[in-house]
Amino acid sequence: MYRTIERSARIDFIMSNKLYGSPRSGSAVIEAACAWVGIQVEFINVELSQNAQREASYAAINPQRKLPTLVINGEVLTESLAILLTLDERYPDRGLLPPVASPQRAQVLRWTTFVATELYPLIEIIDYPERFSPCDEMVDATKERALTSWRHRWKLLDSHLAGSPFAWEGGFSALDLYCTVCSRWLLSETFRRTELPRVHSSSQATQNLPQLAKAWARNIGNGQSSHK
Numbered sequence: 463m464y465r466t467i468e469r470s471a472r473i474d475f476i477m478s479n480k481l482y483g484s485p486r487s488g489s490a491v492i493e494a495a496c497a498w499v500g501i502q503v504e505f506i507n508v509e510l511s512q513n514a515q516r517e518a519s520y521a522a523i524n525p526q527r528k529l530p531t532l533v534i535n536g537e538v539l540t541e542s543l544a545i546l547l548t549l550d551e552r553y554p555d556r557g558l559l560p561p562v563a564s565p566q567r568a569q570v571l572r573w574t575t576f577v578a579t580e581l582y583p584l585i586e587i588i589d590y591p592e593r594f595s596p597c598d599e600m601v602d603a604t605k606e607r608a609l610t611s612w613r614h615r616w617k618l619l620d621s622h623l624a625g626s627p628f629a630w631e632g633g634f635s636a637l638d639l640y641c642t643v644c645s646r647w648l649l650s651e652t653f654r655r656t657e658l659p660r661v662h663s664s665s666q667a668t669q670n671l672p673q674l675a676k677a678w679a680r681n682i683g684n685g686q687s688s689h690k
């Protein structure tokens with residue numbers, strides 16, 4: 463009897479899907495992507511504002527101590543871009559990205575990668591400038607430099623998007639998820655509307671997708687941005 467209970471608990475662990483995240487952080491991209499492809503996940507709150515991602519119990523799951531981490535049937539996935547690509551590979555008919563080898567896919571990958579590798583990393587410098595500043599006196603300047611790049615790179619991205627209404631002409635893609643979640647960090651509504659009209663359009667259209675309503679209820683709205 464004891465063995466049976468133990469075994470069923472183990473099976474439950476293996477079979478359950480968990481998303482380790484914090485509301486309005488990068489985990490929102492993955493929560494929405496899971497909803498889009500039809501994977502049910504249990505959301506485990508690792509509260510960024512309390513530095514819960516630094517705890518040893520979380521490091522045992524994601525040694526980088528960052529969010530998000532997606533655990534699917536016991537398989538640990540980290541790095542938001544890699545998770546999006548993996549989901550697209552496994553659910554190709556859901557259209558998270560345009561079809562393999564199409565010119566549209568190349569462009570969507572180009573700008574999705576830009577968000578993941580040129581924009582997203584600036585958030586760590588802005589949130590934790592002391593990790594990068596050579597001395598205490600330069601902490602504020604380090605943060606300010608990263609903030610300037612943050613605004614500049616969003617404008618560069620915006621100028622290459624369609625915004626009709628989604629980021630790319632063909633319709634919704636994973637790029638819209640990054641635009642919707644990450645453009646809310648540190649940028650005011652006015653800045654987004656006036657300086658980033660295509661990102662804003664993508665975000666508005668993506669927020670209205672009924673398949674994503676539950677994911678957005680946790681991650682968009684009156685709550686504070688996870689990055690200020």
Ligand SMILES: N[C@@H](CCC(=O)N[C@@H](CS)C(=O)NCC(=O)O)C(=O)O
Pocket residue numbers: 487488489510515527528529530540541542543578582585586590
């Ligand atoms: N390259 C990672 C970046 C993840 C990341 O920076 N996550 C932030 C939250 S949005 C985080 O966990 N920050 C906590 C920290 O740096 O201590 C990804 O794309 O998943």
